[in-house]
Amino acid sequence: xxxxxxxxxxxxxxxxxxxxxxxxxxxxxxxxxxxxxxxxxxxxxxxxxxxxxxxxxxxxxxxxxxxxxxxxxxxxxxxxxxxxxxxxxxxxxxxxxxxxxxxxxxxxxxxxxxxxxxxxxxxxxxxxxxxxxxxxxxxxxxxxxxxxxxxxxxxxxxxxxxxxxxxxxxxxxxxxxxxxxxxxxxxxxxxxxxxxxxxxxxxxxxxxxxxxxxxxxxxxxxxxxxxxxxxxxxxxxxxxxxxxxxxxxxxxxxxxxxxxxxxxxxxxxxxxxxxxxxxxxxxxxxxxxxxxxxxx
Amino acid sequence: xxxxxxxxxxxxxxxxxxxxxxxxxxxxxxxxxxxxxxxxxxxxxxxxxxxxxxxxxxxxxxxxxxxxxxxxxxxxxxxxxxxxxxxxxxxxxxxxxxxxxxxxxxxxxxxxxxxxxxxxxxxxxxxxxxxxxxxxxxxxxxxxxxxxxxxxxxxxxxxxxxxxxxxxxxxxxxxxxxxxxxxxxxxxxxxxxxxxxxxxxxxxxxxxxxxxxxxxxxxxxxxxxxxxxxxxxxxxxxxxxxxxxxxxxxxxxxxxxxxxxxxxxxxxxxxxxxxxxxxxxxxxxxxxxxxxxxxx
Numbered sequence: 164x165x166x167x168x169x170x171x172x173x174x175x176x177x178x179x180x181x182x183x184x185x186x187x188x189x190x191x192x193x194x195x196x197x198x199x200x201x202x203x204x205x206x207x208x209x210x211x212x213x214x215x216x217x218x219x220x221x222x223x224x225x226x227x228x229x230x231x232x233x234x235x236x237x238x239x240x241x242x243x244x245x246x247x248x249x250x251x252x253x254x255x256x257x258x259x260x261x262x263x264x265x266x267x268x269x270x271x272x273x274x275x276x277x278x279x280x281x282x283x284x285x286x287x288x289x290x291x292x293x294x295x296x297x298x299x300x301x302x303x304x305x306x307x308x309x310x311x312x313x314x315x316x317x318x319x320x321x322x323x324x325x326x327x328x329x330x331x332x333x334x335x336x337x338x339x340x341x342x343x344x345x346x347x348x349x350x351x352x353x354x355x356x357x358x359x360x361x362x363x364x365x366x367x368x369x370x371x372x373x374x375x376x377x378x379x380x381x382x383x384x385x386x387x388x389x390x391x392x393x394x395x396x397x398x399x400x401x402x403x404x405x406x407x408x409x410x411x412x413x414x415x416x417x418x419x420x421x422x423x424x425x426x427x428x429x430x431x432x433x434x435x436x437x438x439x440x441x442x443x444x445x446x447x448x449x450x451x452x453x454x455x456x457x458x459x
Numbered sequence: 460x461x462x463x464x465x466x467x468x469x470x471x472x473x474x475x476x477x478x479x480x481x482x483x484x485x486x487x488x489x490x491x492x493x494x495x496x497x498x499x500x501x502x503x504x505x506x507x508x509x510x511x512x513x514x515x516x517x518x519x520x521x522x523x524x525x526x527x528x529x530x531x532x533x534x535x536x537x538x539x540x541x542x543x544x545x546x547x548x549x550x551x552x553x554x555x556x557x558x559x560x561x562x563x564x565x566x567x568x569x570x571x572x573x574x575x576x577x578x579x580x581x582x583x584x585x586x587x588x589x590x591x592x593x594x595x596x597x598x599x600x601x602x603x604x605x606x607x608x609x610x611x612x613x614x615x616x617x618x619x620x621x622x623x624x625x626x627x628x629x630x631x632x633x634x635x636x637x638x639x640x641x642x643x644x645x646x647x648x649x650x651x652x653x654x655x656x657x658x659x660x661x662x663x664x665x666x667x668x669x670x671x672x673x674x675x676x677x678x679x680x681x682x683x684x685x686x687x688x689x690x691x692x693x694x695x696x697x698x699x700x701x702x703x704x705x706x707x708x709x710x711x712x713x714x715x716x717x718x719x720x721x722x723x724x725x726x727x728x729x730x731x732x733x734x735x736x737x738x739x740x741x742x743x744x745x746x747x748x749x750x751x752x753x754x755x
Contacts, residue, residue: 190611195619199611246574251566270547271622274570275615278542278577282610285581289602299595303585306602310582315486315495315575323491326567 165442167449171213177226178212179204181234189283198268198276199283203241205259208459210382210450211236211349215357217446218371221437224361232305232356235284239313240349242280245273247322260399285310298360305356312352321345333411339380347379354447370436371447377433378451384426385455387412391419397459426455463745467509473522474508475500477530485579494564494572495579499537501555504755506678506746507532507645511653513742514667517733520657528601528652531580535609536645538576541569543618556695581606594656601652608648617641629707635676643675650743666732670743673729678750680722683708685755687715693755722751 182203190196212233219229226233248255248263249270256266265273288306311317321344328341354375358368389398390405391414405412413422433451437444478499486492508529515525522529544551544559545566552562561569584602607613617640624637650671654664685694686701687710701708709718729747733740 191616193616193619194623195611195616242574246570249567249570251570271545272619274542274545274547275619277574278538279611279615281574281577282606282615286603286606286610289599289606299599303595303598306585307582310578310585314578314582315491319571319575319578320487320489320491323489323568323571327490 165445165449167446167453170446170449171209171453174213174216174226175209177216177230178209178233178237181230182237185234185238185283185287189286190279194268194272195275195279198264198272199280201267202245202258202264202276203238203280205241205261207237207241207259209237211240211353214350214353214375214447214450217444217450218354218357218363219361220357221371221440221444221447222358222361222363222367223443224357224363229357229360231287231290232309232360233353235287235309236349236353236356238280238284238287239309239318242277242284243313243318243322243349245277245280249273252322252326255400257400281313301359305359308356308359309349309352312348317344317348317352318346321348328411330409331411333416335413335416338411338413338416342380342383343376346383347376350379350382351375367440370439373436374433374447374451377429377436378454381426381429381433381451382454384413384422384429385457387414388419388422388426389457389459394458399459423455430455461741461745463742463749466742466745467505467749470509470512470522471505473512473526474505474529474533477526478533481530481534481579481583485582486575490564490568491571491575494560494568495576497563498541498554498560498572499534499576501557503533503537503555505533507536507649510646510649510671510743510746513740513746514650514653514659515657516653517667517736517740517743518654518657518659518663519739520653520659525653525656527583527586528605528656529649531583531605532645532649532652534576534580534583535605535614538573538580539609539614539618541573541576545569548618548622551696553696577609597655601655604652604655605645605648608644613640613644613648614642617644624707626705627707629712631709631712634707634709634712638676638679639672642679643672646675646678647671663736666735667743669732670729670747673725673732674747674750677722677725677729677747680709680718680725681751681753683710684715684718684722685753690754695755719751726751 186200186203190199215229215233215236216226219226244258245264247253248258249265255263264276321341324341325345351372354371355368358371390402393402395402430451434448437447482496482499486495511525511529511532512522515522540554541560543549544554545561551559553559560572617637620637621641647668650667651664654667683701686698689698691698726747730744733743
């Protein structure tokens with residue numbers, strides 16, 4: 164019987180240890196490194212790195228092979244949160260139950276800590292695990308894949324659209340596209356980079372892409388639901404903020420109950436895409452269920 | 460007889476054409492891409508990419524082999540200018556004779572355009588010129604080298620120290636260290652990544668590191684000198700700003716004339732490091748002289 168809580172906790176520890184090792188090598192001691200560590204080690208769920216490790220395991224690889232990619236994905240995710248929280252963007256003062264980086268430090272330091280985390284991600288990707296020559300091509304493919312997902316055709320463009328969407332009425336299609344860019348692309352890159360590094364076949368990667376697309380979508384629908392009916396104490400951030408900002412969300416467009424059943428359908432589709440993987444994909448199945456059952 | 464102006468102009472055209480090709484593939488059409496293009500194509504000197512191409516040529520390689528690295532270096536340089544100009548940092552409204560990115564667009568867009576340019580640099584580095592398997596290792600080394608130079612032990616840390624240095628009295632050593640991080644590291648990475656991709660030997664790379672360290676240092680001394688006695692019309696930015704901000708500079712610590720002769724000594728040392736390279740290093744020699752003779 165697969166126990167998700169144990170799996171998540173053991174993977175979180177592996178990821179946290181790895182991130183701590185990276186940090187000590189990636190910046191000189193001082194305020195910049197303090198700010199990077201403050202946000203990177205703030206107790207995030209580590210969803211993206213765990214998806215990456217689970218992606219490697221699903222195709223018969225090991226978590227070790229994918230660890231640098233997992234670490235890089237969490238660095239990129241953290242940098243994006245730091246920049247998104249800035250006064251010029253979402254102007255949030257609370258994240259994971261703690262003051263956001265620009266509140267705990269200052270704006271300039273927060274911008275630079277984000278820049279340094281993004282840069283560190285690519286340093287880690289280029290130095291990690293070069294065990295044999297035949298994996299070099301795969302590593303370059305992974306760098307490319309993660310960079311595309313994070314950049315101007317992915318996450319950054321998604322944040323642009325998210326800002327533009329404040330006080331705007333979005334259609335369901337536009338909202339779905341916004342989130343596919345803002346969060347979906349990096350979640351997809353997480354699962355797929357793990358599967359690439361674990362030696363997955365083209366067919367396996369395609370199935371995992373379908374899985375990741377569906378859980379990424381469901382993740383955002385659930386996020387919107389939590390912003391309506393979540394518990395701020397569990398979430399570590401304020402709720403009701405989307406409505407305050409007149410943001411189009413899945414609940415605002417399709418209603419709260421319909422949003423919940425839609426998220427459930429997406430998770431069913433995600434799990435269906437794992438049919439061929441057998442027990443090796445148990446973690447990915449359990450994570451899919453966790454995404455809609457989570458309270459934070 | 461080597462003609463620097465012709466060399467620079469031909470290389471600038473190659474770099475500009477390459478950057479334009481990259482841009483069209485790296486972001487979706489819209490405001491984000493406009494802001495990226497606005498800053499990236501604003502008529503910079505292209506010093507870093509040209510140093511990269513010249514580094515490849517100095518060791519007997521071709522400019523083509525190093526072009527993706529050259530493009531990536533200019534993207535990283537441009538992102539750093541966009542973020543440094545932000546209100547939370549240097550708060551500059553003029554750059555290369557045009558309104559800075561956050562003035563021409565807005566702060567959120569400028570932050571995101573910088574983020575997307577930094578990310579695009581690594582996308583370009585991972586997809587560029589994979590002609591044969593034996594160069595993959597070199598490409599990963601180049602990604603690592605550039606990421607280190609740009610990140611928390613390089614350029615970003617340099618900008619942190621630059622901000623902390625406002626209204627502070629720095630020693631000559633501290634000022635030199637600040638600039639070695641803020642501009643020196645990336646200039647060194649420019650020459651060396653070109654030389655690595657051009658197939659340079661360890662000894663050649665070491666000599667080019669010495670060359671680059673000296674011109675990088677001289678470049679900053681000259682920048683400080685231009686901030687005292689330069690022509691705002693030629694520079695495309697305001698002068699006298701260092702004194703206004705009570706910044707420690709080479710002229711403020713060692714005097715204007717001493718700064719000029721110091722820059723000249725550094726350039727002589729840079730050129731001496733090129734002794735073994737013969738005519739292939741003529742561009743690097745001419746660029747060294749250009750660095751202290753430039754008016755902008």
